[in-house]
Every structure is written in structure tokens, then in C-alpha cells.
Amino acid sequence: MINTRKYQNEKPVDADLFEGQGHKQVAQAIASVLLSDSSQHIIGIEGNLGSGKSTVISILQQEIVEKGYHVVTFDADQYHSTLKPALIQNIETELKALIGTKEKYKLDKLGSAVDTALGKRLEYTKDTTSHISFSAIIFAFSLGVSALQVKPSLKFLAELADGLPNLDKLSGWLAVYRFIRIAFISIYCLKSRRV
Known part of the structure; x- marks a missing residue:
């Protein structure tokens, strides 16, 4: 006598083969929810291996694809x-x-x-805010302007010390005044930041 083994096929089917049509009833219930509630976009079906999850999905897919739905299936067990x-x-x-x-x-x-x-x-997205005070901005501006007045001021003072004739004293003293005034503003800004 030869013994032959029979194996059960685990491949999902497209129709409910059971007399009670349990898989088809579950698929129709899910389809009813999807068709009546437009906020439902994703469903998950959980069950033991061989319990008919893929069969339910296959029947469900037949029910809703013809009504304009696109079904993406994903077998998490794999x-x-x-x-x-x-x-x-x-x-x-x-x-x-x-x-x-x-x-x-x-x-x-x-x-x-x-x-x-x-x-x-x-x-x-990174939100940044500047913490530079107004006195710091004035200080930076004053420092830049003051640097521009250094050369004319020093040139005037050197020519004044040499006693050069035809020296434009008004322009020279204005350059010195601008240099000193901006230097004092810068010092004032530095002191006000410390307080």
C-alpha cells in the first residue's frame, strides 16, 4: 500500500468556498463602511496564518474596484x-x-x-530672531564712519604740526571733530550696553 500525502493549498482564493459565506460577509461589511464613509482610506485585516485574510481582501477588492476605488494590498507577514x-x-x-x-x-x-x-x-524650519540692540547698531555704524575719518584727521594734524602754508584748516578741524565725536558716541554706546 502506497501512502500519499495531501497538502493544503495556502494560496488565497477569489471566492468564499465555505457554505456560511463568512469571508464574503466580512468583505461586504468592510466595503459598506468604505463606500459610506469617505474619511476611511486605510484598513487592516489581522488574523492567524490561513484564517482567510487574503481571501477577504480579494473579495473586498472585487466589491469596491468596480465602484471606482483603487486597492493597494500589502502582506506584512512577508x-x-x-x-x-x-x-x-x-x-x-x-x-x-x-x-x-x-x-x-x-x-x-x-x-x-x-x-x-x-x-x-x-x-x-528654523525660526531665528535677532538680539542685536539699537546701541550695538549705532556703535557698528559709528566705528565704520570713525575709521573713515582717521586718515584725514591724522594727515591734517601732521600738516598742522609741520606748519604747512595754505592749509585748509576748516576741513581739517571738521575731520578731527567728526573723528572725536564718533569716538565719543562709540564709547557712550559701549557704556550703555554694560548698564
Whole structure:
């Protein structure tokens, strides 16, 4: 006598083969929720291996695709260690097929979203505020203007000390005055910052 082993096929079927039609009833109940509530976009079906999850999904897909829905299926059991990347890439593949190759802008936007979801791209916004006081701004401006008056002031004072004739004393003393005045303003600004 030859013993032959019979193995059960784990491949999902497209129809409910049980007399009570339990899988079909579950699929119809889910379809009813999806069709009546537009805020529902994602469903998850959980169950033991061989309990009929894929069969329910297959029946559900038949129910809602003809009503304009697009179904993306993802079998989490196949991706234990890389669940998130596999799910994101599965959705990306389905969306690329829907978008088509001619919609470059949408494809780039999808690629950017996928990179962000996979952690390959980081986007952030940084808000900054300036803490520079008004006296610091005046000091910086005064320092710049004062630096421009150093050379004319020193030149005038050197020519005055040498006793050069035809010296434009008015312009020279104005240059010295501007240099000294701006130096005093700068000192005042520094003192007011310390208080």
C-alpha cells in the first residue's frame, strides 16, 4: 500500500468556498463602511496564518474596484524586519502606476515624500530672531564712519604740526571733530550696553 500525502493549498482564493459565506460577509461589511464613509482610506485585516485574510481582501477588492476605488494590498507577514520600508515602497509602486510616466512633477513630489518617509531626507524650519540692540547698531555704524575719518584727521594734524602754508584748516578741524565725536558716541554706546 502506497501512502500519499495531501497538502493544503495556502494560496488565497477569489471566492468564499465555505457554505456560511463568512469571508464574503466580512468583505461586504468592510466595503459598506468604505463606500459610506469617505474619511476611511486605510484598513487592516489581522488574523492567524490561513484564517482567510487574503481571501477577504480579494473579495473586498472585487466589491469596491468596480465602484471606482483603487486597492493597494500589502502582506506584512512577508516583511518582518523591513516592514515600514516595504510598505512605503509598495505604496510608491502602486501610486507610480496610477500617476503614469508623463506627470514628472507629481513623480518628483512622490519621490520626495518617499525619501522623507524612509528617513533619507530631512526637512526642517528654523525660526531665528535677532538680539542685536539699537546701541550695538549705532556703535557698528559709528566705528565704520570713525575709521573713515582717521586718515584725514591724522594727515591734517601732521600738516598742522609741520606748519604747512595754505592749509585748509576748516576741513581739517571738521575731520578731527567728526573723528572725536564718533569716538565719543562709540564709547557712550559701549557704556550703555554694560548698564
